[in-house]
Amino acid sequence: MRGQAARGGVNTNNEERDMRQWIKIGAGFVLAAGMGAASAAQPSEAQVRQLMDVFGVGRMLSQMNTQMAGVMSRQLPCVPASYWQSFVDANGTRDLTNRMVPIYQRHFTAEDIDGLLKFYRSPLGQKVITQMPATMAEGMQIGQQWGKQRAQGMIAELQKKGTIDAQGRCPAAPGVAQPAKPKGAR
Secondary structure, eight states: HHHHHHHHOOOHHHHHHHHHHHHHHHHHHHHHHHHHHHHHOOOOHHHHHHHHHHHHHHHHHHHHHHHHHHHHHHTTTTHHHHHHHHHHHHHHHHHHHHHHHHHHHHHHHHHHHHHHHHHHHHHHHHHHHHHHHHHHHHHHHHHHHHHHHHHHHHHHHHHHHSSOOSSSSSOTTTOOOOOOOOOOOO
């Protein structure tokens, strides 16, 4: 009766009970969401660095730097080799790996990184690490050959249909203004 008197005769016991029930349900959702977030925790920097070590990221970046320095020294022979070696140092590799850690943290959970570490530390994972560069290089060569063949086939077909001329250019369309000739030109 006390609840009815306080609310002008309306039974608040039921309302209070309903409100408590909604609070319990809401708290359950908050806890469930929190548990979901906890199971999808962001990996630590240390976890990501472990994965990078298992992958051999530092070694790969160092090799890439060395290759890039070789290419640049051939393209610009006037630049001393000592200049290019400054790009191969450990500071550059460290700087790049520092920039890569947040990328891994955005795209993988701590659980994902643990699973990847487990896989890449396994014999099969180690084989993937050692064979993937050669596999990717061969795949890129095949992809380039395929792309070149496809492009040549498309160009030949378009030339045969008259869509493009022998030089691979679009012929002038009727009604399209041609560039103005300089004065005095015939």
